[in-house]
Amino acid sequence: MASPSLARSHQRSDRRIPSSTGGGGFSSGKKSAAARISAAAGPRVLIEDDDADSGRVRVAVRVRPRNDEDLYYDSELIDCLELQPELRRLKLRKNNWSSESYIFDxxxxxxxxxxxxxxxxxxxxxxxxxxxxxxxxxxxxQTGTGKTYTIGSLGNDNSSERGIMVRALEDVLAEISPGLDNLSISYLQLYLEAIQDLLAPDKNNIALTKDSKSGEVCLPGATVVEISDIDQFLQVLQTGERNRHASNTKMNARSSRSHAILVVHIQRSSKGKDENEFLSVNINNSEEFPHMSGFFKSKLLIIDLAGSERIDESGVDGHVLEEAIFINLSLNSLGKCINALAENSTHIPTRDSKLTRLLSDSFGGTARTSLIITVSPSARHYSQTSSTIMFGQRAMKVVNAVKLKEDYDSESKYRKLECQIDSLTSEVEKQQKDKLHLERRLYEREITLAEAENKLVEAEKKLAVAEEKPAATSEVTVAFNEMEVIDLMRKLEEKRSRHANMEEQLIEFLQNGTWKFAEATNMINLVIKLENHQAAAAVANPRTHAMVIWFTLIPITLLSLYFLW
Ligand SMILES: Nc1ncnc2c1ncn2[C@@H]1O[C@H](COP(=O)(O)OP(=O)(O)OP(=O)(O)O)[C@@H](O)[C@H]1O
Structure with missing residues (x-):
């Protein structure tokens, strides 16, 4: 039961609020700031709750309703308890003039x-x-104060009577994903220092071991039953209840003679998340969500302790007396461990009993622990009620080092990591291919750009040259003119053949002595046109000019010859 958080637990203050009427009670420890405030501020009590989320053991107190015996024997007595639930305060009255106040969670x-x-x-x-x-x-x-009612009531006739075991399983079943998560239970009793299987009574001395790695208490021989719905769980619980030792005592018609231990095993995978989402959460937030990186197992212990009893009051003898002695011994050793933890002792006597060994993780260990202490309102049971309250007050000082349990299914975690590696490797390969492709395209674009730049430079050079030289001498103009010249030459050739015809006609006319004025007019117009072309060609190209002159001379010469002749 050694706790890594013992230093913190030692610093915790006593929750006892001194009564205005004085009195004794649990006196060790320092008064808290809250206690001082409450003493000074009258009825308003500030509850010290700074460690609400720490691993401190939470303790609640519940008072059982008066039973027939209480009403019969206590009719003359005033109650020994005064409750102020809104202040989470309980006053224990020793007599008319002395009381003590205690704060609980x-x-x-x-x-x-x-x-x-x-x-x-x-x-x-x-x-x-x-x-x-x-x-x-x-x-x-104390025996008969409502522990079994609070923890183990099945509520067969009235579901509102269901106790913590049934309600806890209802909540677990509502939360887990069938098929994905796993819920199973073991149900045992610690009877006469032997652990017995309530679901298989033959197993009557189950070994209690400690996991060497996690330090967790295990009961490897216990029957484990998978639970799929609440009705099945109720049946299993009923079977267990039938096997639990109970006796009729003066204090309780059906007094539990053993500590009942329900072990709820929960195995969950990634909280029902989509696999990919789960993997990405795991990759990105493995520190933030360590428990989400695979399956995890956790354990809930629900314990209904047998009641502490004063042998003289319970009036037991024989075998039931022997049971009572064992119950008291184990509860005493639990009380000693709680005291040692609350006082930050270097030695926690865990090994004194099976109960303290079984609870070593619940007090001073890594579990989150909640304790409910049950008391009788009757003044006849003042001393037992007082000792129960002291037990609860000390338990409130115990601070567990509550730790996330990372009991992964290592094989499945390994498989998931392998999948992640495969998927990341193929992603890297794909990205490398994409990178090569992009580099090639970039290279091609660079070449095209360089070529375009060269062309642009040349075009700019040509433009500069063209701007400097006259249009007639620029290459573009020359090319244009050459085409024009060819066209003109074709036209001149046509004219030449027509002139040849005309020559023939003229000769014929001269020979026939017939003068055709219209033909002559045509001839003159043609000469004028040719002269115009000659002028244009002269501007465009000297070569053209020469040719035009040459082809112009023929008709002019012919006309001149004609008129001279
Ligand atoms: N809060 C309550 N409301 C109604 N009935 C209660 C309450 N607490 C206890 N009882 C009744 O008181 C009787 C004794 O309760 P119970 O058997 O739960 O006590 P116990 O603490 O478990 O006793 P033991 O240690 O001897 O087993 C039962 O009949 C139970 O129904």
């Missing part, structure tokens, strides 16, 4: 419902167990 009156008790005491633990932590919910108190 919750104070439940006789009328508190099972639902309310579950929600305040057990539900927060169940929720943390579903998130991957180990948790313990336990009831401690």
């Amino acid at each position: 919750d104070v439940f009156t006789e009328s508190a419902s099972q639902k309310r008790v579950y929600e305040a005491v057990a539900k927060p633990v169940v929720e943390t167990v579903l998130s991957g932590y180990n948790g313990t919910v336990m009831a401690y108190g």
Whole structure:
């Protein structure tokens, strides 16, 4: 039961609020700031709750309703308890002039419902167990004060009577994903210092071992039953209840003679997340979500302790007396461990009993623990009620080093990591291919750009040259003119053949002595046109000019000859 957080637990202050009337009670430890405020400020009590989320053991107190005996024997006595649930305060009255006040995490009156008790005491633990932590919910108190009612009531006739075990399983079943997650239970009793299997009574001395790696307490021989719905769980629980040792004592018609231990095993995978999403969460946030990197297992212990009893009061003898002695011994050793933890002792006597070995993770270990202490309102039981309250007060000082349980299914985690590596490798290869392709395209673009730049430079040079030289001498103009010249030459050739015809006609005319004036007019117009072309060609190209002159001379010469002749 050595706790890494013992230093913190040692610094915790006593939650006892000194009564204005003085008195003794649990006197070790320092007064808290809250206690000082409450003493000075009258009825308003500030509850020290700075460590609400720490690993401190949470303790609630519940008062059982008066039973027939209480009403019969105590009719003349005033109650020994005064409850102020809104202040989470309980006053223990020793007599008319002396009382002591104690602060708890919750104070439940006789009328508190099972639902309310579950929600305040057990539900927060169940929720943390579903998130991957180990948790313990336990009831401690005098015999006949309502531990079994609070923890183990099946509520067969009235579901509102269901106790913490059934409600916790209802919540777990509602939260887990069938097929993906796994829920199983073991149900045992610690009877006369032997651990017996309530689901297989033949197994009557189950070994209690400790995992060498995690330090976690294990019961490897216990029957494990998979649970799929609440009706099945109720049946299993009923089977277990039938096998539990109970006796009729003066204090309780059906007094539990053993500590009952329900072990709820939860195995969850990635909280029902989509696999890919889960992997990415795992890659990116492995520190933030360590419990999400595979399957995780967590464990919830729900314990209904046998009741502490004064042998003289319970009036037991024979075998039942022997049972009572064993019960008291184990509860005493639990009390000693709690005291040692609360006082930051270097030695925690865990090995004194099987109960303290079994609870070594719940007090001073890594589990989140919630304790409900049950008390009787009757003044006849003042001394037992007082000792129960002291036990609860000391337990409140114990701070566990609550730790996320990372009991992964290593094989599945390994497979998932391999998948991640494969997927990352193929992603890297794809990115390398894409990179090569992009580099090639970039290279081609660079070449094209260089070529375009060269062309542009040349074009700019040509433009500069063209701007400097006259248009007629520029190459572009020359090319244009050459085409024009060819066209003109073709036209001149046509004219030449027509002139040849004309020559023939002229000769014929001259020979025939016939003068055709119209033909002559045509001839003159043609000469004028040719002269115009000659002028244009002369401007365009000297070569053209020469040719034009040459072809012009023929008709002019012919005309001249004609007129001269
Ligand atoms: N809060 C309650 N409301 C109604 N009935 C209660 C309540 N607490 C206890 N009882 C009744 O008181 C009787 C004794 O309760 P129970 O058997 O749960 O006590 P116990 O602490 O488990 O005793 P033991 O240690 O001897 O087993 C039962 O009949 C139970 O139904």
